[in-house]
Amino acid sequence: MDIKKIAQDLFDKEICELEKVKSKISDSLEVVVNLILESKGKVVITGIGKSGIIGKKIAATLASTGTHAVFMNAAEGLHGDLGIISKNDIVIAISNSGNSDEVLSIIPSIKKIGAILVAMTGNPNSSLGKLSNAILNIGVEQEGCPLNLAPMSSTTSTLVMGDALATVLIKARNFKPENFAVYHPGGSLGRRLLMKVKDVMHKDLPIVETNSDMDNVIMTMTKKRLGVVCIVENDILLGIITEGDIRRALKMKDKFFSLKAEDIMTTNYTYATEDIMALDALELMENRESQISVLPVLDSKKVVGVVRIHDLLNVVGK
Known part of the structure; x- marks a missing residue:
């Protein structure tokens, strides 16, 4: 077994899939950015399973770069955490298939609350896609997994799409290192950016x-x-x-x-x-x-x- 080649092939496969997702970036990204910039509320990222884990990272990146953002596990949302959401919020729901039961189950309540719903999905024609105000397409053709089962390429594309969203917002807000430092006062990073x-x-x-x-x-x-x-x-x-x-x-x-x-x-x-x-x-x-x-x-x-x-x-x- 050539371990090095297997690892390199995985990199090649995921890079190839990222190039495909890059080509799918559309005006929808601009729509989502403007919705966030104009919002008087916060961004709520939600998802389940691996998508939820990536969602936590996206929420953390947004929060540390000037966008008021939180993560809500979709399953916990079914049991009371929907109280996090207000009518002024933007909810970004992550589901590669667009048909995750837990995510779909909270959409009626999100709609009733009055929040804007954005889908981050690999299936724009899914139930989630059709119910959303805007779609960020993260669709990949194959996972990195040799069985094409474990989420790899899809979670990578989700993560990078979240980074792309955060990057545009950083530019749009003219977010500077000194602003970043305010949210990172501890440890070496805080010292590096704050110390005079x-x-x-x-x-x-x-x-x-x-x-x-x-x-x-x-x-x-x-x-x-x-x-x-x-x-x-x-x-x-x-x-x-x-x-x-x-x-x-x-x-x-x-x-x-x-x-x-x-x-x-x-x-x-x-x-x-x-x-x-x-x-x-x-x-x-x-x-x-x-x-x-x-x-x-x-x-x-x-x-x-x-x-x-x-x-x-x-x-x-x-």
């Missing part, structure tokens, strides 16, 4: 004056352990000295300890402001000919903090 420089910068600053000698510069840098020293006068940052500056100055062995901070400080430094995103600060440090590992943080010309590349990597990752 002021949230991670160090405020206990290594500060010396322009006439400070090298002993003082090195002692201050060692004590603060930030890899940089700020040369400040009247709260204004005049320049910075990094560990790289120290190494370069050490080449002047005979006069190193007679140098002052102003002699080796970098005045043309790159800096960040408090309110820029941590991710943007990381890009500022990395997307350059020569990477830097530390940034002073300024408010106007006043230094208010220092942020290191390690601090940024810890919160936004790579």
Whole structure:
């Protein structure tokens, strides 16, 4: 048995079926998008079995990208969960066959409530299709399953159609990363999208004056352990000295300890402001000919903090 070939054949089969479903995308998708954008209610995704599992994912994707959406198991809808639905809602019912008993059984109540019904089905001429206000055609010709029985191609096409709907809505709503972050405050994703420089910068600053000698510069840098020293006068940052500056100055062995901070400080430094995103600060440090590992943080010309590349990597990752 050639395991690798069997797996590759499955991929080929499902990709082929997705291409066919792609060709079936019609003006109905635009109708559904406009219905959702104009709705004063929410989107309720319903289904049963494998279609229900995919429906949960679609509802979760919509909810996390700016569309008020929930999932209702069709079987549970028969036993009270139809109370989730209001007359202003849009119900997207998923059934590949379009004839699932549990889905069809809740349609009269959906109609009585007054919600709009959208069918996501592989059979537009089914009972579900005929009862719906709009149809998203997810029909495939064959499943990936070698027995052509287990839902594979059909669930994949359903999932991708749901992603297509979510993608259009993201574009239509001009949904931005900062909006996405509001719905994902926890974990690494939330930190990546929400954290600003002021949230991670160090405020206990290594500060010396322009006439400070090298002993003082090195002692201050060692004590603060930030890899940089700020040369400040009247709260204004005049320049910075990094560990790289120290190494370069050490080449002047005979006069190193007679140098002052102003002699080796970098005045043309790159800096960040408090309110820029941590991710943007990381890009500022990395997307350059020569990477830097530390940034002073300024408010106007006043230094208010220092942020290191390690601090940024810890919160936004790579």
